[in-house]
Amino acid sequence: MRPSIMLMIAGMAAVTFITRFAFIVLFKNASFDERLSRWLRFIPIAILSTLIAPTILMPQGFLNLSPHNSYLLAGIASAGVALKTRNIIATVAAGMAVILLLRAVLGWA
Amino acid sequence: MNEEPGLMKIDGDDHTALQSNRGDFIAAVRQAVPLMVGLVPFGLAYGIMARQAGLSWLESYTMSLLVFAGAAQFTAVSMLGAGGVQVGLIVFTTLLINLRHLLMGASLAPYLQRLNVRWQALLAFGMVDESYALTITRFTTVGASHLYQLGANLALYLAWTTLSGVGAALGSLIKNPLQWGLDFAMPATFIVLLIPQLKSWKEVLVCVAAGALAVAGMTYLPGKWYIIFAALTATIIGGGVEELCGRQ
Numbered sequence: 001m002r003p004s005i006m007l008m009i010a011g012m013a014a015v016t017f018i019t020r021f022a023f024i025v026l027f028k029n030a031s032f033d034e035r036l037s038r039w040l041r042f043i044p045i046a047i048l049s050t051l052i053a054p055t056i057l058m059p060q061g062f063l064n065l066s067p068h069n070s071y072l073l074a075g076i077a078s079a080g081v082a083l084k085t086r087n088i089i090a091t092v093a094a095g096m097a098v099i100l101l102l103r104a105v106l107g108w109a
Numbered sequence: 110m111n112e113e114p115g116l117m118k119i120d121g122d123d124h125t126a127l128q129s130n131r132g133d134f135i136a137a138v139r140q141a142v143p144l145m146v147g148l149v150p151f152g153l154a155y156g157i158m159a160r161q162a163g164l165s166w167l168e169s170y171t172m173s174l175l176v177f178a179g180a181a182q183f184t185a186v187s188m189l190g191a192g193g194v195q196v197g198l199i200v201f202t203t204l205l206i207n208l209r210h211l212l213m214g215a216s217l218a219p220y221l222q223r224l225n226v227r228w229q230a231l232l233a234f235g236m237v238d239e240s241y242a243l244t245i246t247r248f249t250t251v252g253a254s255h256l257y258q259l260g261a262n263l264a265l266y267l268a269w270t271t272l273s274g275v276g277a278a279l280g281s282l283i284k285n286p287l288q289w290g291l292d293f294a295m296p297a298t299f300i301v302l303l304i305p306q307l308k309s310w311k312e313v314l315v316c317v318a319a320g321a322l323a324v325a326g327m328t329y330l331p332g333k334w335y336i337i338f339a340a341l342t343a344t345i346i347g348g349g350v351e352e353l354c355g356r357q
Contacts, residue, residue: 088147
């Protein structure tokens with residue numbers, strides 16, 4: 001274990017635990033501010049979208065909206081399956097199947 | 110662990126209450142099984158990605174043992190893989206990614222107030238998206254049970270850490286996981302976590318804004334700053350729209 005990596009893991013562990021523990025220990029009577037909670041509910045949506053968009057829209061590092069972008073097509077297929085089933089396994093399987101198929105059969109990136 | 114005296118205090122001295130709590134633990138583990146299976150590609154892909162980002166097996170596994178936060182760990186190893194990223198930026202990004210846990214903790218807080226602080230800390234450590242989803246559903250429908258939450262947490266913790274370890278062991282063997290389509294497991298999992306949250310046009314607006322800002326940010330900003338830039342800006346856009354439109 002390199003010291004810089006140990007430092008990183010310790011820092012990540014600390015901030016992760018703080019975010020999980022803070023409101024459990026601070027909020028004694030569930031009087032969570034309604035206005036703040038309306039703002040906070042956007043955070044997971046914003047972060048998930050931020051992580052998804054570049055992997056699907058720019059897999060080679062630049063914006064690629066062409067139908068030859070296999071990640072984009074797999075993303076659309078996954079979103080469709082997720083919308084219908086809400087099932088993690090089915091969604092992941094559909095996306096990976098589309099990617100593998102396009103690569104194996106058509107040789108797309 | 111189940112015999113800890115603190116537990117008796119929570120449940121009173123009623124023997125049946127304690128027994129039903131043990132049943133809750135088993136029920137939680139059972140209900141967690143589909144989510145554990147869902148973690149398989151995710152956990153393996155993390156381990157493989159961590160090794161390809163240059164982490165050793167022990168470093169990859171230790172991160173899962175101590176951090177236990179899938180999205181943050183994926184982001185950290187992809188930042189490491191890109192190179193030239195400072196530790197402080199990775200820790201700060203982890204904080205931002207995990208800010209969503211504040212809200213989860215707040216919604217669970219009223220159910221956990223009767224526990225002592227050690228139990229609260231133990232349950233908080235294991236609170237991930239999947240175990241939170243199981244726990245809050247159980248608490249609001251069947252009733253609060255700290256052993257149910259412990260069971261859900263523990264099941265997902267064991268699955269995540271084991272799969273990470275296996276993935277990291279395979280990581281040095283698999284030269285190019287992209288060929289296996291495994292690199293798509295992460296965005297696909299994020300998609301299935303995201304879709305149910307898009308309940309109204311405001312959530313859809315935040316999603317589209319974050320995606321567009323992420324693409325722009327990745328093009329024009331150095332390193333991984335686009336994550337912080339896009340996520341914060343999109344959250345502020347959502348909050349601003351909420352304020353303007355009133356509280357429907």
